[in-house]
Amino acid sequence: MDYQRVEGDREFVARLEHGRDWREQIEAFADEEDIDAAFYIGLGAVQDVTIYFYDQEVQEYYPVEFDEPFEVTSCLGNISHLDGERFAHTHVTLSREDGSMVGGHLDSATTFAGELYVREFDTQLERAHDDVTDLDLWPL
Amino acid sequence: MDYQRVEGDREFVARLEHGRDWREQIEAFADEEDIDAAFYIGLGAVQDVTIYFYDQEVQEYYPVEFDEPFEVTSCLGNISHLDGERFAHTHVTLSREDGSMVGGHLDSATTFAGELYVREFDTQLERAHDDVTDLDLWPL
Amino acid sequence: MDYQRVEGDREFVARLEHGRDWREQIEAFADEEDIDAAFYIGLGAVQDVTIYFYDQEVQEYYPVEFDEPFEVTSCLGNISHLDGERFAHTHVTLSREDGSMVGGHLDSATTFAGELYVREFDTQLERAHDDVTDLDLWPL
Numbered sequence: 001m002d003y004q005r006v007e008g009d010r011e012f013v014a015r016l017e018h019g020r021d022w023r024e025q026i027e028a029f030a031d032e033e034d035i036d037a038a039f040y041i042g043l044g045a046v047q048d049v050t051i052y053f054y055d056q057e058v059q060e061y062y063p064v065e066f067d068e069p070f071e072v073t074s075c076l077g078n079i080s081h082l083d084g085e086r087f088a089h090t091h092v093t094l095s096r097e098d099g100s101m102v103g104g105h106l107d108s109a110t111t112f113a114g115e116l117y118v119r120e121f122d123t124q125l126e127r128a129h130d131d132v133t134d135l136d137l138w139p140l
Numbered sequence: 141m142d143y144q145r146v147e148g149d150r151e152f153v154a155r156l157e158h159g160r161d162w163r164e165q166i167e168a169f170a171d172e173e174d175i176d177a178a179f180y181i182g183l184g185a186v187q188d189v190t191i192y193f194y195d196q197e198v199q200e201y202y203p204v205e206f207d208e209p210f211e212v213t214s215c216l217g218n219i220s221h222l223d224g225e226r227f228a229h230t231h232v233t234l235s236r237e238d239g240s241m242v243g244g245h246l247d248s249a250t251t252f253a254g255e256l257y258v259r260e261f262d263t264q265l266e267r268a269h270d271d272v273t274d275l276d277l278w279p280l
Numbered sequence: 281m282d283y284q285r286v287e288g289d290r291e292f293v294a295r296l297e298h299g300r301d302w303r304e305q306i307e308a309f310a311d312e313e314d315i316d317a318a319f320y321i322g323l324g325a326v327q328d329v330t331i332y333f334y335d336q337e338v339q340e341y342y343p344v345e346f347d348e349p350f351e352v353t354s355c356l357g358n359i360s361h362l363d364g365e366r367f368a369h370t371h372v373t374l375s376r377e378d379g380s381m382v383g384g385h386l387d388s389a390t391t392f393a394g395e396l397y398v399r400e401f402d403t404q405l406e407r408a409h410d411d412v413t414d415l416d417l418w419p420l
Contacts, residue, residue: 001305003294003398013177013218013261014143015278025141037293039397041181041321043216043231045194053377054325056349056392064379069196073233073243074214074354074373076323078293078395089395091323093214093233093353093373093381095243097193099204101233103353103375112196113273115218115229117179117259118143119397121293130298133393138295153317153358153401154283155418165281181321183356183371185334209336213373213383214354233354233373235383237333239344241373252336253413255358255369257319257399258283 002140006037006121016114022046022075023106026088026116030079035086036124042075044114049094050107059134063107070094072114073101079118080125082136087127142280146177146261156254162186162215163246166228166256170219175226176264182215184254189234191244199274203247210234212254213241219258220265222276227267282420286317286401296394302326302355303386306368306396310359315366316404322355324394329374331384339414343387350374352394353381359398360405362416367407 010033017025022044030038047069052061077090093103127136150173157165162184170178187209192201217230233243267276290313297305302324310318327349332341357370373383407416 001294001297001300001309001396003292003309003396006291006293008148008288008291011146011148011261012143013146013179013263013265013278013280014141015280017141018272020141029141029143039293039321041179041216043218043229045196047196051379053375053379054351055377056325056327071194071231071244073231074216076321076354078323078397089323091351091353093243093375095193095233097195099191099193099242099244101241101243101381102379103373103381104351104379113270113275113277115278116141116143117218121291123293125293130393132298135393137393138293138395140293140295148288151286151288151401152283153286153319153403153405153418153420154281155420157281158412160281169281169283181319181356183358183369185336187336211334211371211384213371214356233383235333235373237335239331239333239382239384241381241383253410253415253417255418256281256283257358 004140006123009120009122012118014116016111020111022109022111023088023090027086030086035079035120037121038079038118040077040116040118042116044072045112046070046109049109051104052107053104082127144280146263149260149262152258154256156251160251162249162251163228163230167226170226175219175260177261178219178258180217180256180258182256184212185252186210186249189249190247192247193244220267222267284420286403289400289402292398294396296391300391302389302391303368303370307366310366315359315400317401318359318398320357320396320398322396324352325392326350326389329389330387332387333384360407362407
C-alpha cells in the first residue's frame with residue numbers, strides 16, 4: 001500500500017443545493033475554497049442519476065442512467081487534481097422507495113437534498129494515469 | 141452549495157449498546173456530552189429496523205419495517221438541533237444473511253453490535269424547515 | 281453507549297495496491313506505522329471477495345465467496361488489537377456491473393484499485409470477547 005502522511009487543514013459542513021448536480025457543486029466549492037486535497041462523507045437524496053460502471057476486464061467505464069428518485073445512503077469521495085482541474089471522485093450507495101439498491105462510481109445526479117462533511121489536507125494530490133488499471137490514480 | 145467552515149473539537153470512539161435503539165443512544169450520548177454539531181461513521185449489526193422512505197413527489201416519509209437481522213455495512217450521520225432537541229440524522233446500508241440489501245433514512249433499529257467514530261465541531265447546527273424540499277435542513 | 285474521548289493523531293491518505301488483499305495491506309500498513317487505534321473510510325474496486333455473514337441467532341460467521349468484479353461503493357472500518365495482532369475490522373458495500381449489490385463484514389478481497397483516508401487516535405484499542413454477542417468488542 002502506498003500512502004502519505006497528511007496534515008489536517010480546514011473542515012467544512014455543507015448543505016448541497018437542491019436542483020443542482022451533486023458532484024459539480026462539490027467541485028465548484030473546491031475551486032472556490034482552493035481545496036487541493038480532501039476526503040468527504042455525505043448523505044441525502046437525488047434524482048436522475050448516472051452511474052459509471054467500470055468493466056475491469058475491458059478497462060472501460062460505461063454509463064448507466066437511472067431516471068428516478070433515490071436516497072443516498074452513503075457518499076464517500078475525495079478531491080484531487082486530474083488533468084489540471086479539481087476532480088471529486090465519488091462513490092455512492094443509493095436506495096429506491098421499494099428498498100432495492102444500486103450504487104457505484106457517480107458521474108452525475110440532480111440533488112434533492114444533501115449534507116456533507118469535508119476534511120481538507122495540507123497537501124496537493126494529483127492523479128496520473130496508471131498503466132495496470134487504466135485508471136487515474138495518485139502516485140503517492 | 142451552502143457551507144460553513146467549522147473547527148474540529150472533541151473526537152470519540154464508541155461501542156453501541158446491545159439491545160438498545162441505534163439512533164436513540166447516539167442522541168442520548170450527544171445530550172450527555174453536550175454535542176451541538178458532529179458527523180459520525182459507523183458499522184455493526186442490527187435487528188427490527190424501521191427505515192423511513194421519502195417520497196420526493198408527495199414530500200412525505202413513510203415507514204417500512206424489517207423484522208430481521210442485518211449487518212450495517214455503512215452508517216453515516218450527523219448530530220444537530222431540531223425543534224429544540226438533538227437529532228441524529230442517520231442513513232444506513234444494511235445487508236441480509238443472503239447478501240441482499242436495503243437501506244435509507246434510519247428511524248429505529250435494535251442494536252446487536254456497533255462501532256462509531258464521532259467528530260464534534262465547535263459550532264451549533266440547527267435545522268429549520270425548508271419550503272422547497274419540505275425537509276428540515278441547515279440554513280448555513 | 282460506551283465511549284471514550286480520543287485525541288486525533290496522524291492522518292494518512294493511501295492508495296491500495298493492485299492485486300493484493302484489501303484488508304491484509306491495511307493491517308500491514310498499521311503494523312508498519314505502529315497504529316494502535318484508527319478509523320478509515322475508502323472506495324475502490326475489488327475481485328474475488330469473501331464476505332463473512334454473521335448469524336445473530338447461532339452467533340457464528342460463515343463465509344460466502346463471490347468470484348467476480350465489484351465496485352466498492354463504501355468501505356468503513358477501524359484498526360485495533362485482537363489477540364495480540366492488529367485487526368482491520370472492515371464493512372463493505374459492493375456493486376456489480378449490472379447494478380445489483382452485496383455487502384457485509386469483509387474477510388478478503390483482491391484489490392483492483394482503492395483509496396483510503398485513515399484517522400489515527402492517540403490511544404490503544406483492544407478487543408475482548410463479549411459474552412452477549414459472542415463477538416470481539418472494545419471494553420470502552
